Amino acid sequence: MTNPTQADAAAALLAANRRRRSIRRWIAIGTLPLTLAALLLVGKLLSMYAFAHQSISSFVSGGYAESEAAARNLDVLNWFEPFKAPYDIGTALAGADELPQARTELERALPLAEGLEVCYVRINLSLVMERQGDAAQADGDAARAAQFYGEALQVTAETPEACSSPDAQDQSPDPNRDMSDTLDENQKRQQEKQQQSQQQDPDQSDQPDQDDEQEPQDEPSQSDLDEIEKKLNQGAQEREDQVDGDGDGQGGGTDKPW
Structure with missing residues (x-):
């Protein structure tokens, strides 16, 4: 038979085991949310790098639709570097x-960027505005084109001076392009x-002078007509060159996005 002391000790041990x-x-129930959050965090970080790499590689190879689709996946639970998506x-x-x-x-993206991140956001934003101006120019809407070019120029001009620093170049998404030179070239070209x-201003150019209306006009000579046609052809070629660019996907002589 078991004496009372041994029975009490066994009961106490069982009770202690139950308490443990x-x-x-x-503890497991209480830490479950933290465990799930940690797993979610790790999953987000891994997927973020995967989608970012996919977006960049697709863009470089010209798969813009695939690049956009991968980038939109970054917009889900966009906690880290929120400007990047x-x-x-x-x-x-x-x-x-x-x-x-x-x-x-x-x-x-622009208000979400911090520090030197604003540099390449501003560069791409100004290039998009400039391309909008190129498109308006191609449609013959010079006033609208001038508005877009002015907006692009303002974005470029308001780029912080720090974006021309070596530190900014180190963070550039395209190390083969000098950020300082790009900003200078963009500003000059957009201006x-x-x-x-x-x-x-076709409205003004089509208006004859009042003095000319009061005097009979001589018939233009053949040489005058040839000179006018030459100038018109030259102007048309300049506008075509401005809109078509150099054939490498950079419409209107505008740089491609970074």
Whole structure:
């Protein structure tokens, strides 16, 4: 027979074991949300790098639709570097010449960018606006083109000076392109395009002078007609060169997105 002391000790041991199991169970229940959150965090980080790599590689190879689709996956639970999802989406849309949508996404990315991140967001946003100006110019809407070029120039001009620093170049998404030189070239080109569009005023050029209306006009000579035709052809060729670019996907002489 078991004496009372041994029975009490066994009962106490069983009770202690039950308490430990109960404590472990409640600890497991209490830490379950933290465990799930940790797993979700790891999954998000891994998927973020995977989708970012897919978006970049697709963009480089010209698969803009695939690049956009991968970038949109970054927009889900967009906790880390929140500017990157709309930036990548906008850049992919710009590559596909979906300019209004690209502009919307890049404008969404700009206030989310911090520090030197704003540099390449501003560069791509200004390039999209410039391309909108190229498209308007191709449609013969010089006033609308001048407005787009002015907006592009403003975005470029307001780019922080730090974007021309070596640190900014180190963070550039395209290390083969110098960020400082790109900003200078963009500003110069956009300013020239804006001025050219502003100078085109068909309403004014079609208006004859009042003094000329009061005097009979001589019939133009053949040489005068040839000179006029030469100037018209020259102007048309310049506008065509401005809109068509150099054949490498950079419409209107505009740089491609970064």
